[in-house]
Amino acid sequence: MSNTSQDMPPAGEPVLSLRGICKQFGAVSALTDIDLDVHAGEVVALVGDNGAGKSTLVKVLAGVHQATTGTMTFRGQPVTLAGPNDALALGIATVFQDLALCENLDVVANIFLGKEMQPYALDEVSMEIRAWTLLNELSARIPSVRVPIASLSGGQRQTVAIARSLLLEPKLIMLDEPTAALGVAQTAEVLNLIERVRDRGLGVIMISHNMEDVRAVADRIVVLRLGRNNGIFYPDTSNQELVSAITGAADNAVSRRSGRRQAAQHNVTGEARA
Amino acid sequence: MSSDKVNPVAPALDRADVRVRHDAGLGGAVRGFIDRVRSGDLGSLPVVVGLAIIWTVFQSLNPVFLSSSNLVNLLFDSSTVGVISLGIVCILMVGEIDLSVGSVSGFASAIVGVLWVNAGVPVVIAILAALAVGAVFGVVYAALFNRLGMPSFVSTLAGLLAVLGMQLYILGSTGSINLPYDSALVVLGQTLVMPAFVSYALVLAAGVAIFATGYSTAARRRAAGLTPPSLAGIVARALAFTVALELVAFYLNQDRGIPWMFGLFVGLVVAMDYALKRTKWGRSMTAVGGNREAARRSGINVRGIYMSAFVLCSTLAALGGVLSAARLASASQQAGTGDVNLNAIAAAVIGGTSLFGGRGSAYSALLGIIVIQSIASGLTLLDLSSSLRYMITGAVLAIAVIVDSLARRSRVSHGRA
Numbered sequence: 001m002s003n004t005s006q007d008m009p010p011a012g013e014p015v016l017s018l019r020g021i022c023k024q025f026g027a028v029s030a031l032t033d034i035d036l037d038v039h040a041g042e043v044v045a046l047v048g049d050n051g052a053g054k055s056t057l058v059k060v061l062a063g064v065h066q067a068t069t070g071t072m073t074f075r076g077q078p079v080t081l082a083g084p085n086d087a088l089a090l091g092i093a094t095v096f097q098d099l100a101l102c103e104n105l106d107v108v109a110n111i112f113l114g115k116e117m118q119p120y121a122l123d124e125v126s127m128e129i130r131a132w133t134l135l136n137e138l139s140a141r142i143p144s145v146r147v148p149i150a151s152l153s154g155g156q157r158q159t160v161a162i163a164r165s166l167l168l169e170p171k172l173i174m175l176d177e178p179t180a181a182l183g184v185a186q187t188a189e190v191l192n193l194i195e196r197v198r199d200r201g202l203g204v205i206m207i208s209h210n211m212e213d214v215r216a217v218a219d220r221i222v223v224l225r226l227g228r229n230n231g232i233f234y235p236d237t238s239n240q241e242l243v244s245a246i247t248g249a250a251d252n253a254v255s256r257r258s259g260r261r262q263a264a265q266h267n268v269t270g271e272a273r274a
Numbered sequence: 275m276s277s278d279k280v281n282p283v284a285p286a287l288d289r290a291d292v293r294v295r296h297d298a299g300l301g302g303a304v305r306g307f308i309d310r311v312r313s314g315d316l317g318s319l320p321v322v323v324g325l326a327i328i329w330t331v332f333q334s335l336n337p338v339f340l341s342s343s344n345l346v347n348l349l350f351d352s353s354t355v356g357v358i359s360l361g362i363v364c365i366l367m368v369g370e371i372d373l374s375v376g377s378v379s380g381f382a383s384a385i386v387g388v389l390w391v392n393a394g395v396p397v398v399i400a401i402l403a404a405l406a407v408g409a410v411f412g413v414v415y416a417a418l419f420n421r422l423g424m425p426s427f428v429s430t431l432a433g434l435l436a437v438l439g440m441q442l443y444i445l446g447s448t449g450s451i452n453l454p455y456d457s458a459l460v461v462l463g464q465t466l467v468m469p470a471f472v473s474y475a476l477v478l479a480a481g482v483a484i485f486a487t488g489y490s491t492a493a494r495r496r497a498a499g500l501t502p503p504s505l506a507g508i509v510a511r512a513l514a515f516t517v518a519l520e521l522v523a524f525y526l527n528q529d530r531g532i533p534w535m536f537g538l539f540v541g542l543v544v545a546m547d548y549a550l551k552r553t554k555w556g557r558s559m560t561a562v563g564g565n566r567e568a569a570r571r572s573g574i575n576v577r578g579i580y581m582s583a584f585v586l587c588s589t590l591a592a593l594g595g596v597l598s599a600a601r602l603a604s605a606s607q608q609a610g611t612g613d614v615n616l617n618a619i620a621a622a623v624i625g626g627t628s629l630f631g632g633r634g635s636a637y638s639a640l641l642g643i644i645v646i647q648s649i650a651s652g653l654t655l656l657d658l659s660s661s662l663r664y665m666i667t668g669a670v671l672a673i674a675v676i677v678d679s680l681a682r683r684s685r686v687s688h689g690r691a
Contacts, residue, residue, distance in 0.1 A: 062571065064570075064571060084570060084571045084573050085573040088573045099568075100567065100568035100571045100572070101568055102560070102564040102565040102569065102632070104564035104565075104632040104633060105557075105560060105564060109557060109561075113568075113574070114569075114572035115572075115573075116557055120553055120554070121552055122552050122553065122557065125491070125495055125498050125500065126498075128288070128498075128500060129500065145288065150685075150686070151688075
């Protein structure tokens with residue numbers, strides 16, 4: 001996994017392109033004229049402040065919400081998603097921010113929810129083996145796949161949700177805050193996993209507030225602000241530029257804070273010298 | 275990748291985590307059971323304890339209570355409301371409620387009476403018509419719930435009155451229709467019992483089936499590299515089940531024997547248990563009851579699941595109504611009124627199906643209705659008035675819901691949901 005940066009696969013065919021996507025909730029325009037392209041073998045990071053519309057966009061792509069206007073093209077074909085089933089059938093898998101797990105069901109049942117093997121005589125043994133295989137690929141630390149989700153920690157639940165998204169061999173994976181609840185090792189595993197998925201030629205959309213994670217895996221960084229596109233950046237962009245694109249001003253809380261800290265540090269070193 | 279170290283002796287796929295205690299063998303099974311109960315995963319324990327208390331009290335008050343003949347009567351009575359309660363289990367699984375099952379059952383018995391006795395339609399067609407009408411009520415409730423967002427509590431409460439009105443309307447001024455005593459339906463409801471050898475054979479077959487499924491699951495798990503359940507445990511469970519039920523069958527056969535109507539009820543319970551535990555539909559029901567939005571995002575047709583739950587509940591209520599008409603040999607204005615509704619719901623809850631959705635089992639209808647009917651039968655034997663009967667049944671229901679709520683709170687704090 002160390003030398004992926006040298007032999008990056010060329011950005012292939014666009015898996016997904018959105019043109020002019022709008023989503024209105026009553027009087028609120030959550031998304032306005034969003035354009036987005038994701039190519040095969042590419043990781044696109046979606047960043048923006050709270051309320052920028054990232055999660056809404058993901059839900060539109062997952063078929064949970066329907067776009068008010070705009071067109072969506074998936075692998076060259078114009079598509080409309082009437083419900084989550086359409087998205088799953090196309091090969092769009094989603095790890096939602098709230099994970100969307102059923103706490104009363106066990107890990108195996110959650111991973112296979114809606115896609116059970118042998119609908120009239122559930123094949124529990126095969127499902128359990130597949131669940132363990134998926135979880136081991138993620139180096140998951142799950143005590144037992146026969147315990148209800150309610151007894152798992154936040155990080156374990158996150159891993160289960162990611163394992164579930166991989167079950168159907170999707171073409172595009174969307175991860176809404178995939179590392180927010182994870183420990184150091186699991187975060188690294190998820191980032192590794194994102195790279196592995198990308199190297200298999202899948203498109204990945206990742207939402208994160210952690211600029212370090214974004215920079216580590218993203219090929220392109222798409223900034224949303226107040227429900228609109230606010231620029232496309234690359235991992236070599238400076239933090240300053242990204243933050244001002246996210247917050248919408250060069251003079252913002254983040255830059256003022258870092259300026260204060262630098263000044264304070266300068267003072268401290270100056271006093272120490274004196 | 276350095277993290278994929280292969281251990282020299284790789285443990286089974288599900289035994290890799292060293293932090294988990296794995297209970298093996300009979301001792302382990304007992305320890306696991308105690309753990310589960312202490313964390314609030316009570317299963318059918320409250321029923322067994324409750325039944326023991328109820329039977330002890332009534333037996334000490336009236337020695338006829340546990341006699342074979344009274345227990346056979348109890349099984350006849352349990353079957354009718356039990357079938358209705360099975361439908362309630364279905365609807366509670368998805369976290370909704372149907373308060374109109376009593377009225378629907380009464381209406382179904384009225385339909386059978388009017389069509390069969392008054393209009394001369396063949397009895398099979400009359401029964402099918404009653405079941406179809408029950409299914410239509412389910413479709414209406416589901417449509418109100420799915421399309422208009424009407425809470426099932428309100429729509430079925432409205433249905434309770436409306437359907438009762440329909441029952442009174444089609445029965446007309448006569449009020450009550452007697453079903454012919456020598457007909458197959460009434461014989462099934464009043465006297466038809468299994469021959470002794472059939473009851474023993476059925477119990478034995480069930481025991482063998484329990485062993486066979488347990489054994490084949492264990493074999494498949496072993497072949498797949500997962501840890502199998504212990505053979506001793508499987509044998510012990512199947513043996514205990516068979517011996518206990520053969521003794522019960524023997525005791526009941528001292529009198530008339532096991533009613534075929536009860537056999538029909540148990541058959542429906544077993545079928546429902548399979549459907550809820552071993553099919554995709556049952557998994558979806560549990561998921562919708564646990565987290566509706568998560569189920570929807572997994573691509574489950576949530577509206578379809580609600581539809582199936584409402585339709586099954588109403589149809590089983592109608593079937594229960596037909597059986598109770600057979601039991602009473604009449605279709606009357608009183609059928610399905612009074613405590614039928616509450617008994618059906620109470621039985622499901624007492625048996626361990628949660629009012630909060632996503633938790634339950636078909637067997638809770640069977641266990642719960644035996645508790646409810648034991649109370650009813652015991653109080654009848656004591657010749658108590660219905661005022662006392664209602665109060666005591668109400669108190670038992672309240673206790674059952676309290677146990678359910680407390681167990682749920684305990685499960686949450688022990689992380690078992």
